Structure formats: C-alpha cells, structure tokens
Amino acid sequence: MPADSPLTPLTTAIAREASAVAGGADAVAHLEAPRDAGFGDLATNVAMTLAKAAKRNPREIADELVARIQADGDLGALVQSAEVAGPGFINLTLSPKWFADSAKAIVAAGTDYGRAQADPVERILIEFVSANPTGPPHVGHARQAAYGDGVARILEYAGHNVTREYYVNDWGRQMQLFGASVAARYGQLFGLDTQVPEDGYQGDYVIGIAELMRDQVGDTYAGRVNPPDDEVLAEFATRGRDLMLGTMTAELERFRVRFDAFFSETTLHEGGIVERGLEALIASGDAYESEGALWFRTTTYGDEKDRVLRRSDGSTTYLAADVAYHLDKAGRGDDRLLDVLGADHHGYIARLRAVIAAGGFDPDMLEVPIVQLVSLTEGGEAKRMSKRAGTLVTLGELIDDIGVDAARFFLVQRSHETAFDLDLDVARSQSNENPVYYVQYAHARIAGILAQNPEAPADAGAPAELDPSERALLLTLCAWPDVVREAERRRSPHRVAAYLQDLARDFHGFYHRCRVVGEAPEVVAFRLDLLRATRTVIAMGLDLIGVEAPDRM
C-alpha cells in the first residue's frame, strides 16, 4: 500500500479551513520549511494565494485561518502553535505527538513510503546509451547510463512499467571500417603487414578485440586478410561487433546498468523493415523524390528542413533506419517513449518527432531528455580528452579509478541539462569532502546503532520535548514522497541525490545532539523510529540512483 507523507492530512485539513475562510474558493495549502527554523516547523502562504480571489487583505485571511485551526479539535491537537507573520505567512509549530505518530507511520510504511505515486500509470520504453559498438563506452556514455538507469529506476519506483532498451548501430560505413580495422589488427597478430585504414579505428582496444577473435577462430582467416575480401570483412565486422558489445554490456553491468533488450539496426535492413517504413512514408505523402534522392518532409512537423532518407546512389541514411526503428517502438503498445540523447544529438529531436507524427501516433508520446556534456578535472586542471589521441577516459577506467558508487553519485548529482565538470580528486577521496560517502556514512552509522538492539516499549507515547534536530530530521523525511514525485515528473534523478545529502546532513546533526541508547522509554521509542525511517529512506534513495547502502564502511 502506497504511503503518503504524514503532512498530507495536515495539508488537506488546512486547505479545507482556508477555503472556508475565503468563502469557498479553491485552496491549495502548500506547507514548506520556513525561512528560519526559529519561525516554527512549517510555513504556508495559502492566505496570500487566496487574497486575490477573496478580495481581502492576506493578513486578515491569515488571522481568521489561524483562529479556525486553533478551534478545530483534530487540528488543534496536532498544532502546538500557529501565528501570522510577514505579509501573510502562517507559521506552524507541531506537537510532539504529531512527530511521534508521523515517525511511526513512516516506519510502518517501510519501503512503500513514497512508492507507487504515478498517476496515470504508464508503460514506458526508455532507450539510452545506444553507443556504437565500435569502441568502448566513455565518460559521456557513463553519464547517460547513470542518468537513463536512474530515471528508469525512479519511474519503476513510481509505479510505471518500464523497459530499458539499447539500440545497436551495427550497420553502414562505420561498421565496415570497424571490421576492416579488426581484420588489420588480427593480421598483425600473425606477423602480417596489414594496416588499419586511415579513417578506421586506431585505438589500442581494437587489438584486444582482435586477440579475442584469435582466441575464438585461431588462424582460420590468417591467409585471407591481406587484403581481405568482402566476405571476410563482413565476418570481422559481425564478430567484432559481438565482442565489442560483450565488453560494452559487461562494463555497463559492472556499472549496475542492465538492459531488457538490444535492438539491432541490421535486423531492420535485412528484414526489409527499413524499406517498408519508407514505403509507408511515401504512401502517406510524407516522403517525396527530388534530385534523385528520397526526402522525408519533416518540415511539416516543425523541422527546419527536409531530410534525406535514400541517397541518390540508392543507399539509405541513418535516418531511414531510425524511421523504421521508431515506428516499431511506437507501435509496441507503450504509452510513452523516452529517448535519452547526448547534447551533440539534440538537433535530431525534430526528426524523431516527425517520425512519430507521420506514423499517426501522438508526437507527445515521445520525450527526448538531452544529457549535457561532462568533462573531467584533475589536479585543478581540465583533463583533455580526445578520441584521436586515445586519451578518452572509458567507463571502465572511471570505475577502476573512483568506484561505481562515487561514479554513479557524481554523474547524477547535477541536472542532466547542465554541462558540468567532474573533479576526479574529490570523487576519488575517501574523506569528508566526498558527498557519496557522507550519505553512505549516515546509513552505516544507523546500522551501527541498531545493531545494539536498543529496546523500547511499543506504547511509550510521545516525548514531552523535542530537540530541534529531531524536528528537522522528521520534517525532511516527510519531504521524501514529494522528492520522488518531482524526480519522476521531471525525469530528474539529481533531485534524489540532492535530497539524500540534505537527509544525511539532518541525520548527522541529530546524531551529534541526541543519544538513543539509555534515554527515557518514550524518547528511545521515538528516536528508534527516526533511525529506522531514516535508514529505509536513505537505502531506497541510494538504490534509485544505483548506489549501495553499506552497513559498514
């Protein structure tokens, strides 16, 4: 059973009273942290939002609302004090009983706290990474992987049905060049003077692929690669792809990212699906012949210019395959398609929407989150990365360097819409300057206390007094369902990371001011609930961004 924030009943009750004050106008009471903790536990500006509709002074509305809150039996018991401040804010201080009840409720909800809030529930297909199988995944792919998988986890947590898919660009000129490059490296393993094509793949990893291939087939092709014939090239391309995809998925799995499906571009060509897609576009009038080529009239759907589908030499473009692929995806019965693309592909969005629209689907079913670039900093200086020079940092190297937990945390820490610098020195450090350990440490500390099995009576009642740090911690716990909802709605895993830092900070503050073991029974009972609730929320939050929650560090 999905569990709401303990604040929800309060919010609706206050909205109800506010509406009554404003003569029945619709009221949404937004409860949020006040500017200063000294003002109370929560603040609401509901009186100000109603001022216009009710044509009354906001302070007047606020005064009346406060009187009604104090007069109401149920609300009065939960609210210790309510006062009007500033232009019409109402500051609320809640009773210890409310805090104790709320902590209990969160503990009772367990891992259902904040879960399954999606409305409506959708079937969602998310495609991400989709790196060409001609080289190892690099840091940019790592960010897309951390983002895409984080979004997928959050969507699942929210209750959606999610499928993760990887589109494999295993067709065309790049694959041929890759095959030729592997063939050359393979030949070199047998002492042949075979050269990687000038515009081919020069990276050393191709040697590794060639070695793996030699392990598989021995010297079978040794006599046929100098120079290679078409059949041999095709064989090397196919095998090279499979091997590269193998290391790709192994690296991603190490990064805790798994896909439900890999969709091969080649199957679209060989199955005649690309041709069928083009025919459909011609039939619907969305494609036309001009200058010897076949064009997709994407301008109809808001693109800047029309795009070529089949070149004048008869070969099809990348877009032609993507037409087939997206028509296929749109027709599978999903409610929503997410294509996570890198910033260098954002010009492609209009084309993709055109495909969806031309296929007769609602173009709004397609969402294309763009992940901005990530660069690395080390020793205070930008780490230069070049594909040509082979100084590209791979996902595997990043993991070996800073670890999966730090890599995933850092890569989703910032909004995907912002280009950012990842400071390797900070990410590497196992000290207080590393936010991922800061959060994990809070989890481990709680586990340490709970391992002592402190005991408390079940019906202890609420403490008479609360420490400010107890109030702050519980109120932050109350925000969890909102954080998840925002992260889901806006496809923003970074909100989860930021929240975890807030929560860990509140916990560490609480830890330093409040002991658990050896206090009065009702105090132990309340604080144990706080610990359990915090541990659960931290563990769930970390899981949503693919980071582990250790009991010991």
Add this chain to the structure above:
RNA sequence: GCGCCAGUAGCUCAGUCGGAUAGAGCGUCGGUCUACGAAACCGAAGGUCACAGGUUCGAAUCCUGUCUGGCGCACCA
C-alpha cells in the same frame, strides 16, 4: 545567421508552476572526540542571481532585448 542548453559565493552546482534576510558541497578561518562510528558536528567570512528594460503588492524565477560560453545546424552516424 538559426536552434537547444547554460551564465547564481573563490571552485562545482541546487533553487526557476513568483513569496519572508537567495542555498548546499568543496575551499578558507576558528572551535568540538573519557558516552550509540570524528568518513562526523558547531560557528565565521564570502553574492550587483551576466546586463538592461517590462509585468506584479512581491522577480534568480514570467515577458522583451543585449552580451558571454558549450553543443548542433550533412545525400555522417
């Protein structure tokens, strides 16, 4: 030239369905371990929210314009 993303503290960035004195981490300075883990806590300094107009009782947030940076504008993928 056109389009997308951005410009907020020394650095890296949150905050942008308009709300009180704009936040965090790191860095800097100063404190705190004979009690559940100091990978921690407490305090201090640090800002013309790129700039200029506009809307509003109220703007980092909305509108217009300008400047700066990244990325993209293929019969490449």
